[in-house]
Amino acid sequence: xxxxxxxxxxxxxxxxxxxxxxxxxxxxxxxxxxxxxxxxxxxxxxxxxxxxxxxxxxxxxxxxxxxxxxxxxxxxxxxxxxxxxxxxxxxxxxxxxxxxxxxxxxxxxxxxxxxxxxxxxxxxxxxxxxxxxxxxxxxxxxxxxxxxxxxxxxxxxxxxxxxxxxxxxxxxxxxxxxxxxxxxxxxxxxxxxxxxxxxxxxxxxxxxxxxxxxxxxxxxxxxxxxxxxxxxxxxxxxxxxxxxxxxxxxxxxxxxxxxxxxxxxxxxxxxxxxxxxxxxxxxxxxxxxxxxxxxxxxxxxxxxxxxxxxxxxxxxxxxxxxxx
Amino acid sequence: xxxxxxxxxxxxxxxxxxxxxxxxxxxxxxxxxxxxxxxxxxxxxxxxxxxxxxxxxxxxxxxxxxxxxxxxxxxxxxxxxxxxxxxxxxxxxxxxxxxxxxxxxxxxxxxxxxxxxxxxxxxxxxxxxxxxxxxxxxxxxxxxxxxxxxxxxxxxxxxxxxxxxxxxxxxxxxxxxxxxxxxxxxxxxxxxxxxxxxxxxxxxxxxxxxxxxxxxxxxxxxxxxxxxxxxxxxxxxxxxxxxxxxxxxxxxxxxxxxxxxxxxxxxxxxxxxxxxxxxxxxxxxxxxxxxxxxxxxxxxxxxxxxxxxxxxxxxxxxxxxxxxx
Numbered sequence: 001x002x003x004x005x006x007x008x009x010x011x012x013x014x015x016x017x018x019x020x021x022x023x024x025x026x027x028x029x030x031x032x033x034x035x036x037x038x039x040x041x042x043x044x045x046x047x048x049x050x051x052x053x054x055x056x057x058x059x060x061x062x063x064x065x066x067x068x069x070x071x072x073x074x075x076x077x078x079x080x081x082x083x084x085x086x087x088x089x090x091x092x093x094x095x096x097x098x099x100x101x102x103x104x105x106x107x108x109x110x111x112x113x114x115x116x117x118x119x120x121x122x123x124x125x126x127x128x129x130x131x132x133x134x135x136x137x138x139x140x141x142x143x144x145x146x147x148x149x150x151x152x153x154x155x156x157x158x159x160x161x162x163x164x165x166x167x168x169x170x171x172x173x174x175x176x177x178x179x180x181x182x183x184x185x186x187x188x189x190x191x192x193x194x195x196x197x198x199x200x201x202x203x204x205x206x207x208x209x210x211x212x213x214x215x216x217x218x219x220x221x222x223x224x225x226x227x228x229x230x231x232x233x234x235x236x237x238x239x240x241x242x243x244x245x246x247x248x249x250x251x252x253x254x255x256x257x258x259x260x261x262x263x264x265x266x267x268x269x270x271x272x273x274x275x276x277x278x279x280x281x282x283x284x285x286x287x288x289x290x291x292x293x294x295x296x297x298x299x300x301x302x303x304x305x306x307x308x309x310x311x312x313x314x315x316x317x318x319x320x321x322x323x324x
Numbered sequence: 325x326x327x328x329x330x331x332x333x334x335x336x337x338x339x340x341x342x343x344x345x346x347x348x349x350x351x352x353x354x355x356x357x358x359x360x361x362x363x364x365x366x367x368x369x370x371x372x373x374x375x376x377x378x379x380x381x382x383x384x385x386x387x388x389x390x391x392x393x394x395x396x397x398x399x400x401x402x403x404x405x406x407x408x409x410x411x412x413x414x415x416x417x418x419x420x421x422x423x424x425x426x427x428x429x430x431x432x433x434x435x436x437x438x439x440x441x442x443x444x445x446x447x448x449x450x451x452x453x454x455x456x457x458x459x460x461x462x463x464x465x466x467x468x469x470x471x472x473x474x475x476x477x478x479x480x481x482x483x484x485x486x487x488x489x490x491x492x493x494x495x496x497x498x499x500x501x502x503x504x505x506x507x508x509x510x511x512x513x514x515x516x517x518x519x520x521x522x523x524x525x526x527x528x529x530x531x532x533x534x535x536x537x538x539x540x541x542x543x544x545x546x547x548x549x550x551x552x553x554x555x556x557x558x559x560x561x562x563x564x565x566x567x568x569x570x571x572x573x574x575x576x577x578x579x580x581x582x583x584x585x586x587x588x589x590x591x592x593x594x595x596x597x598x599x600x601x602x603x604x605x606x607x608x609x610x611x612x613x614x615x616x617x618x619x620x621x622x623x624x625x626x627x628x629x630x631x632x633x634x635x636x637x638x639x640x641x642x643x644x645x646x647x648x649x
Binding site for chain 1: 363461464465467468469470471472473474476477478480481501554557558561562565566567568580584589590594597598601602604605606607608609611612613616619623636
């Protein structure tokens, strides 16, 4: 229990650092930060809305600590005001509409990449020095070093634009009404294939690499020699003895990767015009919509912290030594 | 007095001899690193040739990267090896010249990251106690922050940032993981006898850290440097692709940005996009190969290649002998 409480306290501290960071950043901008921040909103918003808005983001008259508390209050009450690019839609409403798409895409692609990576990594490490072992990590290292935007554009060009196998944009057919029906769900799946493949391609390499290294360390242990001496089949040793133990550090490494996955989503959703958080972030970058941008960052930080907490719980479950 | 008059040449001889010995030690270490290690050789070859080609860009490429030399979007040909951009510039020349800045940013950011990681990691691991506690809570908080999204927001707030600023913000946000690994290694070394003896002999803290501890961490530090270079290369390209960089500077990232804003793929000018993309992939892949072979030094269990082949051969011979007898 102490372990979980300690971790929760740490995550709370991390969230406050993130909020403070968001608070400080616009104030570090050169010139008059408030006007620069709202330069793109000029003419779009009536002056009184702008004034109310500034107040909500903590740009009130008064000492800095007072501004800080006003800002923290508006974040904690999840009241982030209207967006600039889609004024007068609320930031929180826009985010709520985008989150499911990205969570689905990022979550599913991470699961697939981890699964494939673990299988190839296990197989490669068990065939040390043979063709699979020298070819696979090298090949995927090169694929992983390709900028994700280029991979995505290439896939987009080949399968969507030239071969016309998959749709060019959106998360689902815009003519269909969102409903829990087979036509709508199959449309979502059809639209999701290419973004999913692009995200998986970028991630696999790291997992193969991690799994292979973890496996090699485990394969040197005495209990593997013992299992071999008992005459167990090499398949059984590979899956039940080595991989079971090597998986632990690899799975908990997922939480570290969430930040990179979210960054990948920015590029891939932009290429496929996929209606998720990444595309929203890209659009807010383009239109200099700082409130939306900051809300996206805050949300991503929260996602990463949740993923870390799940990893902690997983560790606790997988490694009994931590329970005391 | 006579003795001290004699000493300098003798000392010089000892020192020059010592210098020779140290050089020999390093050369043997380097030779041992490459022997029977095709991964390391290939990685060095790829990284080395890309660095040399970028450095020699003005000699290799005939055209200025910023000069209009052809009509827009000409396909690759004998005159224009990689075709031309939308505005009629030589892609081959651009990719060579762009490499100079992209690689400088990648290595510069990695160097900054490594310096911070080493300082934080060794201080926390060696001094322990309060120092360790404070440094590690900062490190852990930085570690859970999603680096790339943070980088993107920072760049967006700073406006269109030049290569130098990109290197600085990448360097100052990505040191946490390295610092943690270096700390745990330092803690493992810290209680070894040679450190205790150095402390008893009254060596200064700076000397213990720099001369006694750091050389034992060299493979981890170098591995971290190479790994961060890959990340920095990709992060820089990503930032510039999103239009957050300075689009007037030619780098691999801004080449991608211009190719994308001119819809290179859609109009069929694939070379405009693929050439800088492949340059990044090849450089990143080469660095990854180097990283794999450096990992084998810090963790010899990971060794493959010639060693495994020799071992396999001997095992087969042994089995054959047994079968005969």
